Amino acid sequence: GQNIDQPTEMTATEGAIVQINCTYQTSGFNGLFWYQQHAGEAPTFLSYNVLDGLEEKGRFSSFLSRSKGYSYLLLKELQMKDSASYLCAVWSGGATNKLIFGTGTLLAVQP
Amino acid sequence: GAGVSQSPRYKVAKRGQDVALRCDPISGHVSLFWYQQALGQGPEFLTYFQNEAQLDKSGLPSDRFFAERPEGSVSTLKIQRTQQEDSAVYLCASSLGDPQPQHFGDGTRLSIL
Numbered sequence: 001g002q003n004i005d006q007p008t009e010m011t012a013t014e015g016a017i018v019q020i021n022c023t024y025q026t027s028g029f030n031g032l033f034w035y036q037q038h039a040g041e042a043p044t045f046l047s048y049n050v051l052d053g054l055e056e057k058g059r060f061s062s063f064l065s066r067s068k069g070y071s072y073l074l075l076k077e078l079q080m081k082d083s084a085s086y087l088c089a090v091w092s093g094g095a096t097n098k099l100i101f102g103t104g105t106l107l108a109v110q111p
Numbered sequence: 112g113a114g115v116s117q118s119p120r121y122k123v124a125k126r127g128q129d130v131a132l133r134c135d136p137i138s139g140h141v142s143l144f145w146y147q148q149a150l151g152q153g154p155e156f157l158t159y160f161q162n163e164a165q166l167d168k169s170g171l172p173s174d175r176f177f178a179e180r181p182e183g184s185v186s187t188l189k190i191q192r193t194q195q196e197d198s199a200v201y202l203c204a205s206s207l208g209d210p211q212p213q214h215f216g217d218g219t220r221l222s223i224l
Binding site for chain 2: 031033042050089091097101102103
């Protein structure tokens with residue numbers, strides 16, 4: 001089966017660092033994406049990991065361990081505008097290129 | 112802008128009516144995807160096109176759902192004889208190919224009364 005787990009909600013303070021974890025069990029794996037989605041808006045691409053290790057992009061970093069079926073998204077120097085849902089998605093690859101999404105983690109950044 | 116455009120933004124229909132949702136992908140994007148997103152959930156895959164070919168429709172919930180992309184650009188998702196459980200946000204995404212990131216539209220929020 002396909003299973004992607006993320007915490008439902010998290011709260012953090014402006015200026016702090018927060019780590020959002022994602023574990024997955026899927027029949028195929030060709031990479032893992034993180035998307036940000038503000039309420040009522042489109043998901044927007046944040047990062048893509050296909051190899052083990054850390055990918056850094058400004059305030060956002062993403063880590064992947066394929067052997068553990070685990071990823072995390074690290075957000076530094078949190079800003080109020082970072083309050084959003086963060087979606088972990090596995091790219092299944094193969095004949096179909098669909099993304100399999102987790103339920104998303106709703107992050108609330110407080111002053 | 113040159114993003115993915117979806118219309119209408121909101122659609123209200125009575126149970127039993129047919130609806131058609133439109134997606135204009137980013138110009139030149141080969142791959143096009145439809146997803147369904149319920150409130151508080153992540154998007155769920157419906158169907159996938161590579162140019163005009165529908166390569167995967169395994170996520171379509173029933174035979175009331177039909178998607179097409181006849182010229183390999185604009186796509187339409189049609190739902191016949193709508194039911195209340197069809198109420199959701201329908202997201203369209205496109206990409207240059209794979210594994211390029213998928214770029215999403217703002218979605219169509221469908222409400223069935």
